[in-house]
Amino acid sequence: MAAESELKKTPLHAEHVRLGAKMVDFGGWSMPVQYTGIIDEHHAVRGSLGVFDISHMGQFFAEGAGTAGWLNGLLTNNVDRLGIGECQYTFLLNDAGGVIDDLIVYRIGESRYLLVVNAGKIGEDFTWMQSHLAADVAFENRSEHFAGLAVQGPRSAQLFDAFFNGRYSRPARNEILSLVIDEEVYYIARTGYTGEDGFEVFCPVSRAVRSWNDILRKGADFGIKPCGLGARDTLRLEMCYPLNGSDLASDTTPIEAGLSIFVDLQKPAFIGRETLVRQKKEGAKRRLVPFKMTGASPPPRSHYAVFKGEQKIAETTSGTLSPTLKTGIGMAYIPTEFARINEQIEIEIRGKRFPAVIEKKPLHRVGTTTP
């Protein structure tokens, strides 16, 4: 773990410290893991509203006549399906079909695209994409220029309306709005990583503190709370959204991860396609599935052994105590023969096995939260 002074800081670092956040090293970034408490912040997002600093995430811009064709050769989903102002979740794969990164590509102009990538992968993604660059594409890493804020929760739309007072209409789910405020461009997307309604705002670094404080101030009427990475993890895991580096890796494919709806195998060519076509035809040998503990047990964590009878069949890739379900939950790549809903498995925790059951995705259905 790097010393605090060597860690990268987002433009909101001083705000987090001022709010009493507990800061941790997250992939080389000093990030808030929580302000008041993970469970408290989790419930704020499920019940009303939370705001997260996502300035560590990366922003790439690609523009030019060749961009759509180039992106379609690198990404699994099909950017030709995007109208201007729309976005899609997609994967950047290596030659063997393994995941380099999962990202969102936004079409922000006729032939202009914004890609939002994971913080720890900015360098690797950019180098990989740059090394496969096509003619007629201007490709730029503008991660240093942008801050990001994610407003998430069932009262997000109300906050949007109160915030802009009718000056802008809300983007629809998976749409993005670009607007100019005091001569600077802001992007506001109806996307997120919690399963709740919400907006992700990308603004210039120089506007980050102002945006953060305006959102907290105007959001106070809707019960907004600043939320850290701890709640971000419990929220995404209840939705079974994968975390790259844990649930996705260079040796796992989107087919194995059960995310083939974000893969367009009709496209004639993209990097990694051969492996995916083969897995689709022959059937993947393992599947990323969610599970729930069925009795009293310690919370599962990543890298715990998964048993079926006396056989160790997998290792967990993620695990936590679900604040909504109030039980241990997790995910694991289970051999296909056992990767069925209602299959009984066991998770080994400190040498002792605890019963669990494979569940359907998502583990939590949004809108079913009981306070």
Added chain:
Amino acid sequence: MNVPENLQYAASHEWLRLDGADGTVGITDHAQAELTDVVYVELPKVGAQVTARQQVCVVESVKAASDIYSPISGTITAANDALTANPALINTDPFGEGWIFKIKVEAGEEIEELKSPAQYREQLGSGGGDGEGV
């Protein structure tokens, strides 16, 4: 951070309350704040013989599992079963209802190695210190 005067402290952030040879052990206010929301406590076995600085049980928050060490050698005589149903007692009352186990102390001289409230406060002041625990 609350550091009560009537207790002794281990560098790994456990406290010990002594009444003759009868000790009560828990984790400090600083430790519970660092751990955040405690969601599971794996209690030590009653009757177990333990030595000072031996890992005896585990406290888990949403985020991570943390080992808890015995501050002193002895025999564990009781475990706080209330923590099974309500592990958050460690957060809300770390020096009271959130106690973890009781121990019959066997090696009296080890007590000298524990920190006074002033020494423990000094450890916290210098950035959490050399503790291996939470």
